[in-house]
Amino acid sequence: MNRLSPSPFILTINGGSSSIKFALFRAVDPLVPVTHGIVDRIGLSNSEMRVTDAATQQSSRKSVHAPNPKTCVGLITEWLEQQVGIGRLSAVGHRVVHGGRTYRSPERVTPELLTELRRLCPYSPEHLPAEITFIESFLQHDSTLTQVACFDTAFHRDMPRVARLLPIPRRYEKLGIQRYGFHGLSYAFLMRELTRMGAQSEAEGRVILAHLGNGASMAAVKNGQALDTTMGFTPASGLPMSRRSGDLDPGLVSYLARTEGMTVEQFHGMVNAESGLLGVSELSSDMRDLLKQEQNDSRAAEAIELFCYQARKWIGALTAVLGGLDTLVFSAGIGEHAPAIRARICAGLEFLGVVINEPANETSQPVISSEDSRVRVRVIPTDEEREIAESVARLLGKENRDC
Incomplete structure (x- = not known):
């Protein structure tokens, strides 16, 4: 990669508790993919980092020490410094699985947004804690770096009310319990791709x-x-x-609790991982x-x-x-x-x-x-990383026009 290239870059982060995908785009119109990679098997002894050049498709891999999500950000920023310099980033865009009722479009990361994401953690305990860690780790590395949260739920935010309602006592709706939908970044990309394909x-x-x-x-x-x-x-x-x-019959929860002594945590683990x-x-x-x-x-x-x-x-x-x-x-x-x-x-x-x-x-x-x-x-091959990068570019472009 040419460190002297005058254009800035956008980094995308799509991570969870066991792996983190990242991609680097040159921030021109249209965006140019530069590299993409993954830190895989976080928390295991055989963690590795793989990086692929977008132009040549040549890949490199190495064993890394990645005991937790925070260390992955250190690995990525170290790699960035060697490639382009983190100061060349115009922004980091993060896939955030759950935006609750609040967020219907990409948002700049602010202290208030982080507070809201922490409040939403019980909605998505498998994803949000790690995603918050990634954001906070980049803040610790460079507090001036622009970060943008791109929400997987936003695509579905305007579904008809009847499609969002759950048939349970209405008081729970006031607590935010409803149908949200996910994979929204993938769906947004696919719809744009249909248009791009003519x-x-x-x-x-x-x-x-x-x-x-x-x-x-x-x-x-x-x-x-x-x-x-x-x-x-x-x-x-x-x-x-x-x-x-x-989808499962909710009666399974009480049945397995009675017959096998299964706890809520065990049931959660079964339906999500087993x-x-x-x-x-x-x-x-x-x-x-x-x-x-x-x-x-x-x-x-x-x-x-x-x-x-x-x-x-x-x-x-x-x-x-x-x-x-x-x-x-x-x-x-x-x-x-x-x-x-x-x-x-x-x-x-x-x-x-x-x-x-x-x-x-x-x-x-x-x-x-x-x-x-x-x-x-x-x-149609999906590309969530590109959708994140394009969302970041659109947001920054709008902010510049509004200035």
């Missing part, structure tokens, strides 16, 4: 976005407006995922592993079947919300890279007019529906 008419139509990765959810969008989504109050709801259960593909297959949380094993292990086959069944069911439900379907978009790890899963999900959607072009699907072409399909089916 599919403006599709972006203005009836769209289901399927973000199928380790975390999995779907969103129904009509005329660019989010109408509903599969995740609710927490990211553990909706579709079955790699390790998360998705369920989904891993729980049903008893083999792996990785769809790639299960696809390799399904011919020889009925548990793997059943886990795959359940995942595809639930995905089809949710597509049907969201189509009802939309009043029909024009475009179905597959994205994220499974959605982008598992043709067999896409085919099995779509195989039950012929009644909607979905017809898949098998060769196009097998090679993961941008459009995998046949010419006679009434629904356009697309595969």
Whole structure:
């Protein structure tokens, strides 16, 4: 990388308790990706840091000491100093999983915002504490550095009230208990990407976005407006995922407490870390592993079947919300890279007019529906890091214009 390049840079942070992804963009119009990387297996003895050059796709990796999220920021800032100098950053953009009812767009990090995020920690104990640590660690490194929080819940903030309500006593709504939805940064990117691809008419139509990765959810969008989504109050709801259960009968909580003495904490751990593909297959949380094993292990086959069944069911439900379907978009790890899963999900959607072009699907072409399909089916790689960087650039640009 050229340290003498006159343009500043935007750094994006997308992290949790076990890993932190980061990406560096040159802050020009349009943004130019420079590098992206990850500090993986935080808290384990075999932590490592991998960095990939965006232009050459050459990667480097090294073992690192990363006992907690705070040390990861030190590793990233040390790397930045060697590459461009942290003083060259115009801003750091953070993915923040939960913005509650307060935040509907990216916001500069302020003491007041951090106070609100700490208040929201019980909403997302798996994500927010680590995300706050990342923000605070950058502040400790350079208190003058501009930081921007980009909220995963913001995309769904204007869903119709009926889609946000939970059928529980109304007094709990006053405590902020409602359906929020997640993966919003991915969905915002996918909708912009539809427009960038020249599919403006599709972006203005009836769209289901399927973000199928380790975390999995779907969103129904009509005329660019989010109408509903599969995740609710927490990211553990909706579709079955790699390790998360998705929707469950709430009666299980009391039943397992009575019959097995299960505590609330144990139930929380089960539905967030021991369920989904891993729980049903008893083999792996990785769809790639299960696809390799399904011919020889009925548990793997059943886990795959359940995942595809639930995905089809949710597509049907969201189509009802939309009043029909024009475009179905597959994205994220499974959605982008598992043709067999896409085919099995779509195989039950012929009644909607979905017809898949098998060769196009097998090679993961941008459009995998046949010419006679009434629904356009697309595969679009998501890029949450770019969406964060573009959100930061838009916010800074607006602030400069308002000055």
